[in-house]
Amino acid sequence: MFLLAGFVVLQLRTTDPGTVPDEVVESQQHLVESVARSVGASATQGVSDLSTVAVLPEAKPEQVLTQLQQSHPKWRGMALLDAATRKLVAAQGEPVPVEAVPDAVSEPTVTPVVRAAGDVRMLVVHPLANRPGWVLVASSSTGIPNTPLNGDLRQGLLLLATRTGEVIDTRGTSVKADDKPLQTLLDRAKTAAGGASGIVVGDPAPDTRQGQGVVAGREVAPVVAYAPVSTDTLSGTLGLAVLSVVHAPVGEPSSSWPGLTVAAALVFVGLLGFGLVRWAMVWPVRGLRADVLAVAGGNLKRKVRRSHASEVARIAHAVDHCRTELGGKKAKRRGPRGTWSVRIPVTLAALSLLGWSGWTTWTQGRVDVDVPQPVIANSRSQLGNTADAVRRSVNDGFVDLRAVTGLAGGKTPDALRSTVQQLAERHARYRSVYIVDKTGGLAVSAGRSPLRKAAEISGDGGVRLEDTTGRVPVLFAHAPLPDGQHRLVAEFDVDHIVTLLQRSPGQVRLVDAEMRTIVATDGFVAFQHIPDGHLRDSVTEALAGKPKATVHGAGTGRTVVASRAIEGHGVVSALRWTVVAEQPASELDLASNEVRRAALVAALIGVILALMLFAWHELVLVRPLRAAAKAADKLAEGDSRSVIFPTRQDQIGTIASCLEFCRQALVDGAGRLGAVRRPSGAATDATELIPVVPDTDEDRSPRRKAQV
Structure with a gap:
């Protein structure tokens, strides 16, 4: 217990050394990692865009570039190059920096290029499968996503070219050139940003800002978090890193x-x-042992002390009964039964320890969770990145179909079979890709079996949710083929959408305008309405263009709720979907949560100790003593034939042995006391061998053997 008390003192401690709280630092780390994933996802999608058109057979160079420009307006410049001679085969848009194309191109590559004007271009190079020796090059502008920032912390995001250390894009509060401490901190972050994510914290200084919400005399410290930009499909980093600067x-x-x-x-x-x-137990048992040892040793004048413990009192009465009978007097068969059982103090001790565990859980395990404002703002920012990732994935899926149908020309579905198969294999967002006729019947299929019902699809193309009654949501994009008789359809994989939603912490849901759950990160029922209350209010505000993050509830039941409508360019914006996240405050990395968890661990250890101590006393002391008391009751009632077997080699075993000696004395006389309990002589006496007695002829006779 003293070890547990020391654990409690050390663990149930809240210390603020006068620095930025850990939860604020960690929230900034999570934010830059989320933004870096978004920038990397843009590069990955660029590779996917070119992969879609790079596998189309018999497409003319000008036709490929024209269709790529029409289906993907984000590309600023495009070119087809001869990989060996670097000669331009065809080009559209702004000039492509041919000198940045790698010498050997055997697989898709992504390279950030900073132009003379200071803006950055993401250069994607992809070899053409249908034209060996040719490479398709496209450049697009890139930058920091439209992530909500925290103005109270003067937050700013920077996109860094790690090879040169040049900042190529910024959002939010800019870093002043004359801020020497912050510039030094940025230099340290720039040096480390090319390897792994991390964070650096500067020295505190008084907040010199003026205005509402500024606490006079409060100290703030610069915090710079950084994370390199990488992709899932390309090895290594892209030579970019995202930095976040706040004054916490x-x-x-x-x-x-x-x-x-x-x-x-x-x-x-x-x-x-x-x-x-x-x-209540140990001392009475020790006193009883001393008394019964004296009686069993032949001292019949020794009185046996009484006790309020029931088991001890019953054994003492049995021994006193034997002492009186052996003294030639008539003894009473029934005597004092005691006041309490020895099990009661053991139970009370265990219950007191259980009560301490319950009290600790109630007082320390239910502390109010105070969520800092920077952590709340970070939840809103992370959810904004998640909503943007869902928007890009669904929009890009539709754009892929438009690119394929635009280059298909008059090809039949069978001629497009390989293209459909590669489209399903190269993109994790699809569960199946197929071509259907006017009646909805399958002509060509790739991937898993379609979930969409075989029915006619009308319209110019777009993204649809088939129905709102099925067990699994069927979200698909479709685009008509040029022949007017067929349509290319791609069903989105629900698991892929769940993976995108998991970029935000907590339980994240994708809901429609009617408050129905389409997909969720935890177990969910498709198209089930979200419960009334703060979740509905948050979704309503997000659809009204007022996304925010708030804290609801009290105590350990507080939750951080954030929502973000899926807006922007693309077909998915017309669906009026919203991403809403709910995270229990108890799951955040807060100092109060650490105290609560330590208190619960201490309480659990207390419960285990209480059960172990009770079980040990019950098995080692209480039950053997109660068994001895039961045998003593029989002896006191006159049963001198039942042998009392000692089963332990401890004090209670000694008491049971003495009861057996008393029983034998009642049967064979007082001479059994003392001499039976110990052999005569001294321990220093020499051991003597008894000579063997030879058998006589009479002992060998059958009659004698039968008698024996």
């Missing part, structure tokens, strides 16, 4: 020791239980 408030140096009270209560409970067991 510094807490006052303080230290709180709530564990001292809890530990003191545990020590008190432990000492109380120890004293109770010693007084």
Whole structure:
């Protein structure tokens, strides 16, 4: 228990050394990693766009570039090159930096290029499968996504070219050139940003801002978080990194020791239980042992002390009964039964420790969770990146179909079979890709079996949700083929959408305008309406163009709720979908949560200790003593024929042995006392061998053997 008390003192401690809270630092780390994934996803999608058209057979060079420009307006410049001679075969849009194309192109590559004007272009190079020796090159502008920022922390995001250390894009609050401490901090982050993600924190300084919400005299510290940009499909990094710069408030140096009270209560409970067991059980048993040893040793004048413990009193009465009978007097068969059982103090000691565990859980395990404002703002920013990732994935899926149908010309579905198969294999967003006729019948299929019902599809193309009654949501994109008789359809994989939603912490849902759940990160029922309350209010505000993150509830039941409508360019915006996230405050990396978890662990250890101590006393002391008391009752009632077998080699075993000696004395006389209990002589006497007695003829006779 004293070890547990020490654990409680050390773990139930909240310390603020006068630095930026850990939860604020970690929230910035999560944010830059989320933004870096978004930038990397844009590069990955660029490779996917070119992969879609690079596998189409018999497409003319000008036709490929024209269709790519029409289906993917984001490309600023495009070119077809002869990989060996670097000669232009065809080009459209702004000039492509041919000198940035790698010498050997055997697989798709992505290279960021900073132009003379200072803006950055993402250069994607893809070899053509249908024209060996030719490569397709396209450049698009890139930058920091439209992520919500925290103005109270003067947050700014920077996109860094790690090879040169040049900042190529910024959003939010800019970094002043004369801010030497912050510039030094940025230099350290720039040096490390090319390898792995991390964070650096500067020295605190007074907040010099003026205006509403600024606390006079409060100190703030610059925090720079960084993360390299990488992709899932390309090895290594892209030579880019995302940096986040904030000025976070510094807490006052303080230290709180709530564990001292809890530990003191545990020590008190432990000492109380120890004293109770010693007084009510251990001491009476020791006194009884001394008395029965004296009687079993032949001292019939020794009185056996009485006790309020029931088992001890019953054994003492049995021994006193034997002593009286052996003294030639008539003894009473029934005597004092005691006041309590020895099990009661053991139970009370265990219950007191269980009570301490319950009290610790109630007082320390239910503390209010105070969620800092920077953590709330970070939840809103992360959810904004998630909503943008869902928008891009669905929109790009439709764009892929438009690119294929635009280059298909008059080809039949069978001629497009290989293209359909490669489209399904190269994109994780699709569960199946297929071509249907006017009646909805399958002509060509790739991937898993379609979930969409065989029915006519009308319109110029777009993204649809088939129905709102099925067990699995069927979201698909479709585009008509040039022949007017067929249509290319791609069903989106629900698991892929779930993976995108998991970029935000907590339970994240994708809901429609009628408040029905389409997909969720945890277990969900498709098209089930979200419950009334703060979730519905948050979705309503997001659809109204007022996305925000708020905290609801009280105590340990507080939750951080954030929502973001899927907006912007593309067909998915017309669906009026919203991404809403709900994260329990108890799951955040907050100091109060660490205290609560430590208190729950201590309470659990207390419960285990209580059960172990009760079980040990019950098996080692209580049950053997009760068994001896039951045998003593029979002896006191006159049953001198039932042998009392000692089963233990401890004090209770000694008491049982003495009861057996008393029983034998009642049968064979008082001479059995003392001499039976120990052999005569001294321990220093020499051991003598008894000579063998030879058998006589009479002993060998059959009659004698039968008698024996």
